[in-house]
Amino acid sequence: MPAKTLAAAVLAATLGTMTMNATAAPSVPPDSRLSADNPFARESTLPYKWPPLDKIQNSHYVPALEAGMAEQRAEVAAIASNNAEPTFENTIVALERSGQLLNRAATIFFALSSSNTNPDIEKAQTEMAPKLSAHSDSIYLDPALFARVKRLYEQRQSLKLDPESLRLLERYHTNFVRAGANLSEAQKKELRALNEKISSITTEFRQLVLKGDNAAAIVIDDRAELDGLSDAQIATAAEAAKSRGLEGKWVLTLLNTTGQPALAQLKNRSVRERLYKASIGRGWGGEFATTKAIAEIVKLRADRAKLLGYPNHAAYVLEDETALTADAVNSMLHQLAPAAVANAKREAADMQKLIDEQAKANGTPSFKLEAWDWDFYAEQVRAKKFAYDEAQVRPYFEMNRVLVDGVLFAAQELYGLKFKERKDLPVYQEDVRVFEVFDHDGAQLGMFLFDPYARSNKRGGAWMNSFVEQSRLFGNKPVVTNTLNIPKPPAGQPTLLTWDEVITAFHEFGHALHGLFSDVQYPQFAGTSVPRDFVEYPSQYNEMWATEPRVLANYAKHHQTGAAMPKELMDKVLAAQKFNQGYATTEYLAAAILDQSYHQLAPGKTPSAGEIAAFEADALKAAQIDFGPVPPRYRSTYFLHIFSNPIGYSAGYYAYIWSEVLARDTEHWFKTHGGLKRENGDLLRAKVLSKGFSADALTIFRDFYGKAPEIGPLLEARGLTGGAEATAN
Numbered sequence: 001m002p003a004k005t006l007a008a009a010v011l012a013a014t015l016g017t018m019t020m021n022a023t024a025a026p027s028v029p030p031d032s033r034l035s036a037d038n039p040f041a042r043e044s045t046l047p048y049k050w051p052p053l054d055k056i057q058n059s060h061y062v063p064a065l066e067a068g069m070a071e072q073r074a075e076v077a078a079i080a081s082n083n084a085e086p087t088f089e090n091t092i093v094a095l096e097r098s099g100q101l102l103n104r105a106a107t108i109f110f111a112l113s114s115s116n117t118n119p120d121i122e123k124a125q126t127e128m129a130p131k132l133s134a135h136s137d138s139i140y141l142d143p144a145l146f147a148r149v150k151r152l153y154e155q156r157q158s159l160k161l162d163p164e165s166l167r168l169l170e171r172y173h174t175n176f177v178r179a180g181a182n183l184s185e186a187q188k189k190e191l192r193a194l195n196e197k198i199s200s201i202t203t204e205f206r207q208l209v210l211k212g213d214n215a216a217a218i219v220i221d222d223r224a225e226l227d228g229l230s231d232a233q234i235a236t237a238a239e240a241a242k243s244r245g246l247e248g249k250w251v252l253t254l255l256n257t258t259g260q261p262a263l264a265q266l267k268n269r270s271v272r273e274r275l276y277k278a279s280i281g282r283g284w285g286g287e288f289a290t291t292k293a294i295a296e297i298v299k300l301r302a303d304r305a306k307l308l309g310y311p312n313h314a315a316y317v318l319e320d321e322t323a324l325t326a327d328a329v330n331s332m333l334h335q336l337a338p339a340a341v342a343n344a345k346r347e348a349a350d351m352q353k354l355i356d357e358q359a360k361a362n363g364t365p366s367f368k369l370e371a372w373d374w375d376f377y378a379e380q381v382r383a384k385k386f387a388y389d390e391a392q393v394r395p396y397f398e399m400n401r402v403l404v405d406g407v408l409f410a411a412q413e414l415y416g417l418k419f420k421e422r423k424d425l426p427v428y429q430e431d432v433r434v435f436e437v438f439d440h441d442g443a444q445l446g447m448f449l450f451d452p453y454a455r456s457n458k459r460g461g462a463w464m465n466s467f468v469e470q471s472r473l474f475g476n477k478p479v480v481t482n483t484l485n486i487p488k489p490p491a492g493q494p495t496l497l498t499w500d501e502v503i504t505a506f507h508e509f510g511h512a513l514h515g516l517f518s519d520v521q522y523p524q525f526a527g528t529s530v531p532r533d534f535v536e537y538p539s540q541y542n543e544m545w546a547t548e549p550r551v552l553a554n555y556a557k558h559h560q561t562g563a564a565m566p567k568e569l570m571d572k573v574l575a576a577q578k579f580n581q582g583y584a585t586t587e588y589l590a591a592a593i594l595d596q597s598y599h600q601l602a603p604g605k606t607p608s609a610g611e612i613a614a615f616e617a618d619a620l621k622a623a624q625i626d627f628g629p630v631p632p633r634y635r636s637t638y639f640l641h642i643f644s645n646p647i648g649y650s651a652g653y654y655a656y657i658w659s660e661v662l663a664r665d666t667e668h669w670f671k672t673h674g675g676l677k678r679e680n681g682d683l684l685r686a687k688v689l690s691k692g693f694s695a696d697a698l699t700i701f702r703d704f705y706g707k708a709p710e711i712g713p714l715l716e717a718r719g720l721t722g723g724a725e726a727t728a729n
Contacts, residue, residue, distance in 0.1 A: 033067070040064035040105040046425065047436075048447050048479050049468050051108050054426035058120035061109045065128055068102025069135045075099070076139050079148070086148035088159060092169050096473065096522055106132075111465045115483045116428050117210070117457045125203050133199035133646070134192060140179035141188045149176055164694045168522050171693075178320065180308055187307060194304045198297065198646050205293040206459070206644035212288035213254050213638070214456055216278045220250040220271070228267040230391070235490040243456075254279055255485060256460025256638055258587070258631050261498060264375035264390060269367075276372035283637025284613065290637045291609040294598075297643055301650065302603040314599040314651035321531040321652065322697045326600055329654045333596065336657070337589050337625045339720040343582025344630050351377040354384070371629050378580050385579065386572040390498060393573060397502050398559035399452060399486065399495035406502070406555030407509045408435070410545035414681030415513075416440025419448070429455075431488070437516055440678075446470070446478035446516045452495070453488040459640065460485055462504050464511035464539075469526040470518040478527065480515040482508040494559045499573070503543050510542025511535075517689040525692040533655035534697035538689060540656070540663035547574055548676055578719040583630050585718050590632035592654045593623045595642050599651035612636055657714075662701055664713035669705060 034041040039055040041064070046052060075098040082090055109128075113121050139145065152159070153173040156166060180191045219241065220226060226234050237250035244251060252262055252275055260279055266272045283290035301313040310316040314326045323329050352369045354377055359366035369377065383389035404419075411417045418438040425434050431453050437445045449467070454460075468479035484504060489495055497505070514535075515527035528535050545551050549570075556565035565573075597619035598606075607615040616636050620626035634641065641649035649655065666684070673680055687704035695703075702708060715721045 034064060034101070038064055040068075040101060040108075043100070043104070048444075048477050050425050050447065050479060051104070051467055052426060053108075053428045056108060058118065058124070061105060061121070061124050062128065064105035065102065065109065065124075065132070068099065068105050069131070071101050072099035072135070073138065076142070076145060080142055080145040082148075086152050088152060088161060088165060088169060091148045091152060092165075092172055093473075095172065096168070096524060102135075107467060111467065111481070112428055114459050114463070114465075115451055115481075116455070117459075122207050125207070126200070129199040129203040130196040133195045137179070137188075137192045137195055140176055140181055141183070141192070143181075146176050146181040149173055150181075164521050164525065167694060168524060171524065174320070178308070178316075183307070191304065191307055194300055194307070195646070198300045198304070201293050201296050201300070202643060202645050202648075205290055205297065206640060208288045208290050208293065209256070209283065209638050209640055209644070210457075210459055212282045212290070213256060213460060215288060216282045217251050217253040218271075218274050218278050219246060220252065223250065225268050225271050226250060226266070228265040229262060230265075230394075230496075232489045232493050232496070233262070233265075233487070235493065236487050239490055253454070253456075253487075254282070254460075255454075256640060257633055258635060259375060259633070261487075261500075263372060264379045266376065269373070272372040272376060273370070280371075280631060280635055283635075290643075291612045294612055294636055294643055295607060295609040298598050298601065299603075299606045301599065302601055302606055306603045312600050312602050314596060317599070317647070317651040321533045321655070323533050323654070323658060326596065326651075329596060329658075332657065333589055333593055333654060334623060336585065336720065337593070337623055340582055340585035340589055340718075341625055341627050341630075343719055344586045344627055345582070347378070347381075347580060347582045348374075348627075348629050350381050354381060369629055371631050374583065374629050378583070382576055382579050386576045388569055388572045388576075392569065393499060393556075393565070394496040395558050395560070396556040396565040396569075397497040397499070398557075399497055401555050401557060401559070402497055402502055402505055403450065404555075405557075406546065406551055407505050409554050410506070410542075410548070410551045410676070411509070411513065413550070413676055414545070414678065415517075415685060416678060416681075417445070418442075422447075444477060446480065448512055448516065449479070449481040451481060451483045452486050454485040458483070458485065461640070462508050464508055464515065464528065466515050466527060469523050469529075470515070470520065471523040471526055472519075472521045473523065476523070478515045478518060480512045480527075482512050484508065496559060503546055506543045506546040507539045510539030513542065514538040514689055514692075517685050518692050519690040520692045520694045522694075525694040527692055530693045531655075531697050532649055532652035533658040534662070534701075536656050536659035537662040537666075537701070540660050541666045543663075544667045544670070545676070547577065549574075550676060578717070581717075581719045585720070586625060586627060586630045587633040588656065590620055590623075590625045590630070591634045591639065592657065593625060594619055594632055594634075594636060594639070595649070595651060595653040597623075598636075598642070660717075661709050661711050661714045662705075664717050665705055665709055667717075668713040 039052045240251040241249040305313045305316045419435045422434045433450045435448045439445045462484045465481045470478040518527040
């Protein structure tokens with residue numbers, strides 16, 4: 001998932017990443033100047049405008065953000081009060097050029113608040129969220145400024161603009177209208193207050209979840225209870241305990257998802273149950289409870305939607321997505337759900353049969369399959385069906401080899417890219433790696449950062465950021481990052497990945513390529529600045545190269561001997577791709593349906609904090625996706641995608657499955673056009689990956705694919721061909 005940073009002007013991403021605003025913003029004199037020793041005061045002189053990460057201190061952020069807001073307010077005021085007739089250059093391009101200081105500071109601030117936070121950054125987040133919200137609203141709700149934009153929009157057909165410039169004008173008009181530019185002054189005042197509250201509470205939610213994740217880690221007193229984990233994993237648990245002052249114990253930390261990797265290996269059922277219940281229990285009570293924040297966020301979003309003229313928050317969000325309507329999203333989710341649950345129940349039956357057989361053979365009582373048992377027995381069923389288990393394949397997935405000989409190798413073969421690791425540029429954490437990226441002709445393309453390891457000050461999951469976004473307007477080449485959460489082994493031991501982690505590495509690099517290949521004039525359209533239900537398309541498509549035989553053979557080599565993974569084992573890995581897809585699809589759809597259930601509520605119909613648990617249960621039951629052994633990928637209380645910033649993936653978590661329709665169509669196209677070869681990669685790059693949002697997303701896809709999306713390849717990939725008949729629009 002790309003964590004979209006603010007575009008070259010804060011305007012470009014305010015409603016996508018965080019809502020910002022300025023008449024109510026902090027009182028910073030327009031002529032204020034940032035201290036010369038603040039690294040954000042001037043554009044970086046490092047290659048690619050690389051941020052001076054070695055010089056940035058926590059104390060630099062707030063002054064830079066406040067000075068950046070003051071500077072942009074002055075720039076925007078000059079545009080709005082210009083006595084000259086509005087032109088594309090003096091209004092739209094001028095807006096696109098505004099806010100460079102703010103963009104420099106905000107880009108790094110929000111990126112590191114996710115990947116390398118600390119109490120000072122968290123305090124600054126809490127302080128700045130409402131101020132930044134006020135800053136955005138003052139721009140979008142300025143009547144004089146909107147009058148200039150509106151006048152140009154009404155004259156757009158006579159301005160003789162090139163296609164990208166025309167689209168920029170149209171997008172600015174859309175953004176202003178959706179931000180409330182047509183509201184009365186009284187309504188604008190109400191909107192500003194709502195935006196400030198939402199910004200503050202979503203910041204609070206995010207911080208509570210991170211603290212709750214850390215607090216919910218389980219402590220193990222007896223090493224024997226970790227039976228099933230590898231020596232390296234046990235050593236990692238010991239290191240985690242040591243870091244908490246618990247010498248002689250072991251700590252199993254939590255990822256942000258409901259499922260936890262260790263559940264697939266732990267033989268002790270009671271420990272599995274403890275770990276699972278710690279995971280799903282986060283946020284429901286105690287110091288780090290998030291239910292109050294959820295109730296407030298859902299209520300405020302519904303109220304804001306009504307003020308803007310929409311029946312609910314989902315209607316507001318989806319209007320600007322490729323899906324367009326809640327009905328289209330509901331149709332897909334609810335038609336896929338029955339087939340997914342049916343598949344999951346068949347998978348559960350296989351596991352229950354295995355549990356019963358083992359109990360009979362051992363002369364012990366059997367038990368009913370529970371959610372904390374699923375991964376453990378799924379792994380055994382997979383081993384039985386395909387004659388391999390995760391422990392057999394992990395030695396062939398050493399992280400550096402997966403990255404260099406897998407992820408980067410595929411990009412080299414498909415697009416002609418070259419990668420050179422650099423150690424001369426400052427990074428924000430010692431484990432971060434830096435690669436300079438060169439195009440097929442040797443030209444400098446951009447920079448790629450890789451931050452692989454989980455840390456207590458890093459939020460869960462995996463994502464892509466842009467430190468610098470490509471733009472011909474500013475002469476910028478892209479600097480993009482991939483952030484993962486792989487447990488770091490003790491010093492001297494190899495980092496061996498699970499198959500899911502391998503897929504994640506390929507997935508996130510698909511986002512990175514979307515940023516690296518961007519070739520647009522205006523920063524607002526750069527890279528991943530596309531609708532949420534299109535942004536996951538390049539990343540999901542890029543997963544296909546993890547299993548492409550030539551790529552897999554290049555990176556799947558034993559970390560000790562260098563021997564290639566045996567063909568028979570490789571064939572089993574490939575044959576198992578559809579295994580457990582009932583579970584994977586059901587847990588995802590449950591989360592996506594929860595998201596829509598919250599955000600399709602009208603004002604006055606939203607749940608209170610005390611009603612969140614019942615609302616969640618009722619929503620899953622109503623959708624007939626409440627299958628006990630398969631919980632939602634995210635329960636409400638730690639659903640960062642939808643509650644951790646003003647918009648984020650709220651009413652948009654469905655985007656992963658919507659985008660996957662496009663991704664599987666593209667995978668099918670490649671397989672029928674010769675697969676991994678340069679001409680195919682060059683075509684995808686030219687037609688899709690370079691375009692950003694400089695054209696309508698579905699137009700971009702149709703131009704590449706030759707026709708509208710088809711759902712058949714997705715149903716085939718997920719093993720749902722016998723059930724759902726859904727359509728993609």
